Structures are given as structure tokens and as C-alpha cells.
Amino acid sequence: MNSAPDPRIAIVGAGLGGLTCARVLQQHGRSVTVFERDASAGARPQGGTLDLHADTGQAALRAAGLLGRFQALARPEADEWHVRDFASAALLAHQGPPDAGGRPEIDRGQLRGLLLDSLTGGTVRWDRAVTAAAPLPDGTCRLLFGDGTAEDFDVVVGADGAWSRVRRALSHATPRYTGVTFVETGFDDCDTRHPDLARLVGSGSMLAKGVGRSLVAQRNSNGHIRAYIAFRAPEDWHVAAGIDLGDERAVLTWLLRMFDGWDESLRYLLRNSDHAFINRSLFVLPVPHTWQHVPGVTLLGDAAHLMPPVGLGANLAMLDGSDLAHALVTESSVDDAVRVYESIMLPRSIEAATGSAQGLDHLVPAATS
Known part of the structure; x- marks a missing residue:
């Protein structure tokens, strides 16, 4: 087990990846605080439907003890595609839902609500906008907030999406169109x-x-x-x-x-x-997007590997959250945990980002010369 009995863990961003990380940590008795700039869970729409893959999103929910609750909400019949001719709307191809397994769909808002409801009350601090993360010489990290206050943590997890403020502590990369x-x-x-x-x-x-x-x-x-x-x-x-x-x-x-x-x-x-x-x-981040390890801070989800929305991003964010939480629970120190997590997440994200770029080209074909 981790040598620190209860390290100070902060997650910036109450999206699917950050909430999965928090849930798995709490499953193992760890304290965690999630900071979110939105004023409440219902402050803005959460987007459309997601298909959760067995080896990523569903695996993360299993680690979080929430797979059964997900299955009660999910729509396996929605794992279906109709490809139609643009000039006639005639059916060109049909991929129906598989008899078993597959990639059941769920509304993003429903999934986020499931994760939020699973957390201990007060875990998420709403209306707490983070402006920067500053690694400190002792291996911890200081979070700076929009109201001028600051708090120190043993590890800060940037789960704050495409335009992450935490990312700047690790990387100069910015998303490109x-x-x-x-x-x-x-x-x-x-x-x-x-x-x-x-x-x-x-x-x-x-x-x-x-x-x-x-x-x-x-x-x-x-x-x-x-x-x-x-x-x-x-x-x-x-x-x-x-x-x-x-x-x-x-x-x-x-x-x-x-x-x-x-x-x-x-x-x-x-x-x-x-x-x-x-x-x-x-927008996407460069591929590969990597960084030199910095004690006290790491990234997950879109903050780490922003890629086109072709079905992998949310699944990977949740798996990132689960993997990081598992490492924080099992490794001998916080820093060892982050190193182990990054050694798994970074190569995986490079492969996924490459595949997602190809998926976008398939979805919206470019003119050929």
C-alpha cells in the first residue's frame, strides 16, 4: 500500500475521467477533492450519447463498482449504424447490435450523473475555477484559484479538458484545429x-x-x-x-x-x-503528446490526449481515471504511482490518437488530388 496513509489528492475537472478516478479512490478508502469551475452539475448541457467499450469504459466502471448500474441505464439496442447514400438516402450498409456484449450507448449526462451520485457528499467543490497548477520543490503541487486563494496537494490530476490549465505545468502543447x-x-x-x-x-x-x-x-x-x-x-x-x-x-x-x-x-x-x-x-493535441515526468502533477483524458470525437475519448478518459486511482492505491509512493500510470497511459494514448485521426478522415472524407 501507499506509504502515505492518506495523501492529499486533487482532481481538477468533474468530467467522466476525473469522476471515475475519484470514485475508484473512494472505493479504496482514499480521500479526494474534485474542483470544478461550473457552478453546479446542471450548469451546462453534457453532450450526446456515448458507446462504452468493454475493454475501456466498461472496464473502468467495473473497477468503480458501477457496471451493474450502468447496464440498467444503457441502451444496447443503440449499438447500431445505418450508412446511407447521400444522393438517394438508400441504405448502403447496416451494422446491427450484436447478440451479446458490444458497445451499449448511454447519454453522457446520465453517465456523469451516475458517477456523481456514487461519490461521497461534498467531494466535488463546484464554482472553484483553477487558474494554474504550480509544482513545488518538495514534490507537491499548488493549485491557484480564480478567487486568489491557493491550496497544496501531494498530487494534482488535470482532468480539465481540451483547454486545461493544469497542462501548462507539464507541457507547452496547445490544441490545434x-x-x-x-x-x-x-x-x-x-x-x-x-x-x-x-x-x-x-x-x-x-x-x-x-x-x-x-x-x-x-x-x-x-x-x-x-x-x-x-x-x-x-x-x-x-x-x-x-x-x-x-x-x-x-x-x-x-x-x-x-x-x-x-x-x-x-x-x-x-x-x-x-x-x-x-x-x-x-481541436486535437499533437501526436505524440508526451512530457517529462514532474512530481506532484499529471493529466488524464482530453487534458492529456485530446483527439477527434469518434468514440474513443470518453472511454480512454475513464480508463485513465481508473488506472491512475489503482496506481495511487497500490504503489509505494504517490510519485511511483504517477510514474507507473504515465508509463501505461502515454503509449496507449498515442495509439488511440492516431486511430482517431484516421477515424475522422473516414467520417468526413477529404478531397483527393
Whole structure:
């Protein structure tokens, strides 16, 4: 067991990876504090549906003692894809849910809620924005907060996402734009209000793609379908087009031109959504993203290996959290634990980031010369 009876452990960020780490630590009787800049759990939407893989996300939930509760919420029938021709909407390929196992889907908000509910009361300190992490000469780390206060810990875990403040203590890397943007929207009560779209999507997800652009629609719980209009363009595409992103009609007109020639049943995703368009430029960290070990601080999830959203990021973040917690419980010192964790996580993340980049190219094909 760790030589320190109860090391001071801080996790920055109450996302899936950070919460998994906290849960596994508490399963083993360790104290941990999670700092989150959001004012509450419901301060902002948590995003769409996730498929949890057996060897990553599900393995992490098993280590956290939450796999059974996850299975009660999950939608195994949603592990299904319909690939459709962009010009006719004809079905080109169908991958149905497997008879057993597979990658059951769950709404990100439901999964986060499951993790939050599993923690000891007061574990998460809401409305505590971290501005920096400063490693100290004695191998500990000081967290600096937006209100001007500071606290010292034996280890600080940066689980604070793409624009991590903790990352600066380890790496000068900054996320770069991939060249791909998603414009997100959504549809409510689909089986009743949007039955034709519901049939196109089925129980899981639908993909239609052309050169440099794709449409993706995913079933969420409670009859909701979330849609992503994906395209290759400069990050400031709307500026070049003279479009105010708050002008829904102007955005729609531009998108309809981009998807000219596509089947009208697919263009329904553009014309008839129940929610506003949300512009989401996709960023990634360099591959490989590594750092020299620094005592008292480490990273997990997007803070460590930001990659395109093609199904691996959340799963890896949760596995990172589980692996780090396990090392902190079993290794002889905090520093040994972090070294062991990084020796596993960094090579794994390089492989996953490479695969995710290829996945994005498959999802939104670039023009060939």
C-alpha cells in the first residue's frame, strides 16, 4: 500500500475521467477533492450519447463498482449504424447490435450523473475555477484559484479538458484545429414528431457522407435525436461567409447550399430541427503528446490526449481515471504511482490518437488530388 496513509489528492475537472478516478479512490478508502469551475452539475448541457467499450469504459466502471448500474441505464439496442447514400438516402450498409456484449450507448449526462451520485457528499467543490497548477520543490503541487486563494496537494490530476490549465505545468502543447467543424442541432419526440427521420436513423446512428461533408444523427434517450452537420472548412468559415452564427436563417441558407444535391430526406436534418445550430470546431493535441515526468502533477483524458470525437475519448478518459486511482492505491509512493500510470497511459494514448485521426478522415472524407 501507499506509504502515505492518506495523501492529499486533487482532481481538477468533474468530467467522466476525473469522476471515475475519484470514485475508484473512494472505493479504496482514499480521500479526494474534485474542483470544478461550473457552478453546479446542471450548469451546462453534457453532450450526446456515448458507446462504452468493454475493454475501456466498461472496464473502468467495473473497477468503480458501477457496471451493474450502468447496464440498467444503457441502451444496447443503440449499438447500431445505418450508412446511407447521400444522393438517394438508400441504405448502403447496416451494422446491427450484436447478440451479446458490444458497445451499449448511454447519454453522457446520465453517465456523469451516475458517477456523481456514487461519490461521497461534498467531494466535488463546484464554482472553484483553477487558474494554474504550480509544482513545488518538495514534490507537491499548488493549485491557484480564480478567487486568489491557493491550496497544496501531494498530487494534482488535470482532468480539465481540451483547454486545461493544469497542462501548462507539464507541457507547452496547445490544441490545434483539425480542419473539421461540426454544427450540432437536435430533434425532440422523434417517433411522433419526426417519424421519417426516426426511421432513417433507426435505434442507433445514421451516417451519410460525401467529399468534405457528412451528416450524422444519433439516438439519445427520451425520444431525442442529436444531429451533427460535419464539414471541412477554415475555423472562421462563418466570418469568410459573412455570417453571424446567431442568425439561424443565414446559417441554414449556407448549410443548404453546402448540401445541395443531397437527398431531401437527409436535408430534413438541416431544415426542421427543434434546437438552435451550435458551431463546434474540432481541436486535437499533437501526436505524440508526451512530457517529462514532474512530481506532484499529471493529466488524464482530453487534458492529456485530446483527439477527434469518434468514440474513443470518453472511454480512454475513464480508463485513465481508473488506472491512475489503482496506481495511487497500490504503489509505494504517490510519485511511483504517477510514474507507473504515465508509463501505461502515454503509449496507449498515442495509439488511440492516431486511430482517431484516421477515424475522422473516414467520417468526413477529404478531397483527393
